[in-house]
Amino acid sequence: MTMSELSEFSKNAAKKVDAVLDSLLPKEQDEPARLHSAMRWSTFAGGKRFRPTLAFLVAQLCAAPDERIERTAAAIEMVHTFSLIHDDLPAMDDDELRRGKPTCHIKFDEATAILAGDALLALAFKAIADDEGLECDIRIKLIAELAEATGTPRGMVAGQQLDILSENKKIDAVELEHIHLHKTGALIKFAARSAALAAGVSEPDLLAITEFATKLGLLFQITDDLLDATQSTDVLGKTAGKDEESQKSTYVSLYGIEQARMLAGETMDAAIASLSHFGDCAELLRQLARSTLARTA
Numbered sequence: 001m002t003m004s005e006l007s008e009f010s011k012n013a014a015k016k017v018d019a020v021l022d023s024l025l026p027k028e029q030d031e032p033a034r035l036h037s038a039m040r041w042s043t044f045a046g047g048k049r050f051r052p053t054l055a056f057l058v059a060q061l062c063a064a065p066d067e068r069i070e071r072t073a074a075a076i077e078m079v080h081t082f083s084l085i086h087d088d089l090p091a092m093d094d095d096e097l098r099r100g101k102p103t104c105h106i107k108f109d110e111a112t113a114i115l116a117g118d119a120l121l122a123l124a125f126k127a128i129a130d131d132e133g134l135e136c137d138i139r140i141k142l143i144a145e146l147a148e149a150t151g152t153p154r155g156m157v158a159g160q161q162l163d164i165l166s167e168n169k170k171i172d173a174v175e176l177e178h179i180h181l182h183k184t185g186a187l188i189k190f191a192a193r194s195a196a197l198a199a200g201v202s203e204p205d206l207l208a209i210t211e212f213a214t215k216l217g218l219l220f221q222i223t224d225d226l227l228d229a230t231q232s233t234d235v236l237g238k239t240a241g242k243d244e245e246s247q248k249s250t251y252v253s254l255y256g257i258e259q260a261r262m263l264a265g266e267t268m269d270a271a272i273a274s275l276s277h278f279g280d281c282a283e284l285l286r287q288l289a290r291s292t293l294a295r296t297a
Contacts, residue, residue, distance in 0.1 A: 006287040013056040013073075014049040016066060020074040024127055038108045038116035043081050046099045046237075051076045051191040054216070057285050058192045058209055061278060062199035071131040072142055072194045075124035079150055080187060082124075085117040087160070093242060100237035121150070134198060142194055149190035159183025166249040176249055177218065184224070185217025192216075208274055212285065215271035219292050222264040225250040227297065229257060235297050268293045 021043055026036040052073035059069045088095045088103040089110060096106050105113035128134075128142050152158035159182030166179060192213035196206050225243060229252045233240045243250045251260040271289045275282040 003287060003291060006284055006291060009057065009284060010049070010053045013053040016056070016070055017049055017052040017073045017077055018044070020070050021077060024071075024074055024078075024123065034108065034112055035115055035119060038104055038112045039120055041107055042085050042098070042104045042116060043078070043120070045101050047077070047081070049077060050220075051080055051188060054188065054213070054288065055191045055195045057288060058195035059199060061209075061282055061285065062196055062201050062205070064195060064199035067133050068198045069195045071127045071133070072146075072198065073191075075127040075146065076187065076191050076194070078120040078124040078127065079146065079156075082117040082120040083156055083160075083187075085113050085120075089113060092160075092164070093246070095239050095242065097233065097238045100234075138198060141197055145190055145193060145197070149186040154182060155186045156183055159186065163248065168247045169249065171249045171254075173254060176251065176254055179249070180218060180221040181214065184221040185214060188217035188220060189213040204277075208277060211274040212271050212289075215267055215274060216289055216292065219264060219267040219271060219289065222251045222260055222267060223292060223295055225252045226257065226260055226264065227295070228252075231297065237297060264293055 025039055025043060028037045028040055030036050055069050055073045055076065056066060059066060084098060085104045087093050088098055089105055096103055098104075101107075103113075104116055108116075125143055125146065128139055128146065131139060134142070147155075149155045150157060152161070159179050162179045163183050166175070171179075189210060192209050193206065196209045201209070227236060228240060228243045228250070231240055242248075243252070251263065254260075255263060268289050272286050275285055278285075
């Protein structure tokens, strides 16, 4: 399996999830039109669809048809987009660029951006609840896990709060990992687990997939911190150097660039090792971990 095969798979996954998102989101002309335009502006702003791609890769590994995971993959992207809209607000990271375009509150206004995020979050749960391709007990399980991955005390929102509280402070490696297992890792872990749950895998397989996704989430955050410190705004599509400017606690501020790179490599190795009992069937997931380490934006 090569990186080109992963690239092709990712493009196809993005097309699939974009088609589902287009069908689920209200049209721009539907009232309130300004709100729906804002939702679509941020949702279709050119994201890589990393989390849906992970879900489709796990579904393939577990021999589950795409139809069993595509609405959940769309729901994951809605939650991710909601988090980006709110993260960019003046009260949070206060950024004017996202994916090379004006952020939602700059393109529209702060109130509309807040409501767009709220609406996407609500619509995500409806997407799963209305999924007639899944059994009711699976839908309930997915909704419960998505709520946990999104909220508090073990989800993304909790991680965001801890991240804010860590600004202008020196925290240790354990505290930093705790923040990012929630802020970044929880939704990535759910993306993998959701496909495994929809496929009805065995408990050992679910545990291995969960371990892989947990390490992948940490790897994603470490590389994100490195990119913020080493790449330009033009390359990133968002304002570079925001972490240092905000005095955030990051893997770069704690370890320095070279040690953070070493940690990223070690984390990638641990993620790949967790897939050992799947054999060659998990090669595309291994390539996903390698491409995460190598990403430039």
